[in-house]
Amino acid sequence: MPELPEVETVVRDLRPLLVGRSFIEITVSKKALRRKWSRSWEVHLLGQRTRAIHRRGKWILIDLGEPWLLVHLGMTGQFTVVSAKVPRETHTHVVFSLDDANELRFRDVRRFGSVTYYPSRVKLDAHFLQKGLGPEPFDLDPDCWGESLRNTRRSLKAILLDQTVVAGVGNIYADESLFEARLHPTLVGQTLNPKQAEQLRLAIVSVLTRAIEKRGSSIRDYVGGSGLRGQMQDEFRVYGRTGEPCVRCRTEIERIALAGRSTHFCPKCQRKRV
DNA sequence: ACAGGATCCTGGGGGC
DNA sequence: TGCCCCCAGGATCCTG
Structure with missing residues (x-):
């Protein structure tokens, strides 16, 4: 479910x-x-005071x-x-009882999470390094991004979903970003000119920023850390x-399978021409 | 190098 | 009501 926002x-x-x-x-199902x-991890965790909580891509770091x-x-x-x-709801798999009569609960119906x-932080960084986790979208260097596009014959959709290129974009915001940038999802990275590459980078930033403002998208399962649903699902322009009709030109939104995922786009606004 | 498919899971929705 | 099939915000492994 959850992407960066x-x-x-x-x-x-x-x-x-x-x-x-x-x-x-700590209670585990x-x-x-x-x-x-x-x-065996629990002895190291119990009694430790939480200093901070961060996000990196789609990962949460405590x-x-x-x-x-x-x-x-x-x-x-x-x-939450x-x-x-x-x-406790069904499918609650890990519960951390806090020292203030609250609980931090990890619930996951499909159990794809972890x-x-x-x-130590060093071990954590090594994990990300080994995975080759890419830069945050907001810190993405325009030249570096342009380089990533120039060097591949993969589709734009596949590039956006690749966490080593840019971290945090998933299926929804890939489609929404491509619509924003008016680029067809099957376009090959190599074929973009510098202006289009920059348009796409800015579209990603804009779409993700808006989605964060709306507290993300709740289609089915997603809720925020205090249990509230997001609002961004009401503003999708192509996803689902x-x-x-396209919000810009009224053409019917199409759906294709690409990079193993359902992909939504406007065939008129997002031309295949480069 | 890259596309496509299968896999890990559970549940909701549509068709019959 | 039930059954079967398809679908789902992700990541990873395997094949061709």
């Missing part, structure tokens, strides 16, 4: 509820997440002094702080609007 919203919601708190108990939770927690929401992950009195312990 959703993860950013979770982090902003959790920050005031989590910083300064410590874990007094029997069902395994994408990376299995190890009970700074507990020396140890860190790394969280990925996968497709259906929810990461609620009163311990609130009954909650992982790292003993197959057959509906």
Whole structure:
């Protein structure tokens, strides 16, 4: 589910509820997440005061002094702080009881998400380095971005989904960014001129910024760190609007399969010409 | 190098 | 009501 704007919203919601708190108990369900939770981590986590919470791409990083927690929401992950009195919902897989009678809960219906312990920031950085996680969209250097496009024969859609090129864009915001930039999703990176490359970079920044302002998109499962749904789903211009009229030209929005994902675009506004 | 498919999971919706 | 098929905000591995 969650792309950069959703993860950013979770982090902003959790920050005031989590910083300064410590874990007094950790409860884990029997069902395994994408990376299995190890009970041996718990001794290192209990009693540690939370110093900060950050986002990197679609990852959530919790700074507990020396140890860190790394969280990925996968497709259906929810990461919320609620009163311990609130009954736990089904599919709640990890619960961190806080020292203020609240609980930090990780719930994930499809279990594609993960909650992982790292003993230090250095180990965490090594993990990202090994994955080759790309730059944040807001810090993306125009020349570096242009270079990434010039050097590949892949489609724009595939490039946007590649977390090593730019971190945090997923299926929804890839489609919305391509519409904003008026570029066809099947266009090959190599064929863009510098002006178009820059248009696309700016479109990504603009779309993600707007989505953060709207607290992300809640289509089905997504909620922010305090349980509230987002509002950006009401402003999609192509995603999920197959057959509906384009907001710019009234042409019917088309849907194709590309890079293994459903892809939505306006065949008139997003021409294949370069 | 890159596209496409399968995989990990569960649940919702549509068609019959 | 039930069953079957398709679909889903992600990441990763394998094949051709």
